[in-house]
Amino acid sequence: MKEFLIRWLITTLAVMGASHVIPGISYNSMETLIGAALLLGIINALVRPVLLLLSLPFIIVTMGFFILVINALLLLFVSAVVPGFHVEGFWSALFAGIIIGIISWILSSFFRSSDGKVHPVTYHPSIKQVQGRVVSKE
Numbered sequence: 001m002k003e004f005l006i007r008w009l010i011t012t013l014a015v016m017g018a019s020h021v022i023p024g025i026s027y028n029s030m031e032t033l034i035g036a037a038l039l040l041g042i043i044n045a046l047v048r049p050v051l052l053l054l055s056l057p058f059i060i061v062t063m064g065f066f067i068l069v070i071n072a073l074l075l076l077f078v079s080a081v082v083p084g085f086h087v088e089g090f091w092s093a094l095f096a097g098i099i100i101g102i103i104s105w106i107l108s109s110f111f112r113s114s115d116g117k118v119h120p121v122t123y124h125p126s127i128k129q130v131q132g133r134v135v136s137k138e
Helices: 002-021 030-046 048-054 056-061 066-081 090-109
Strands: 025-027 085-087
Touching: 002 025, 002 030, 002 090, 025 030, 025 090, 030 048, 030 066, 030 085, 048 056, 048 066, 056 066, 066 085, 066 090, 085 090
Parallel strands: none
Antiparallel strands: 025 085
């Protein structure tokens, strides 16, 4: 449950950041933003893998750039379903998808450890300090 809430918070902050950077993205209230981020997270978890699998030939031909189109279409779908969350057009959705991806990637790096589990980045006593010596060449 903790991982889900952290992921939801990251997505909410990413959508908020995209709305401040991209002029075509807006929301009416914080509740609308939270609802849009929740729906976007659910769609990304359930629908996006199926869409990626079905569009695999386009993804291969475009060397992965078609994934940006899929992200834009999912963002447009969220804006159509959530009242109060507005995406002006395809290009706004495309650039917002890029910004959301970058912000999510940066924020997720603070919570993901090398074992793939979600942990806040803190001091871990189980990590051993390196004991070494410096060999100078004189």
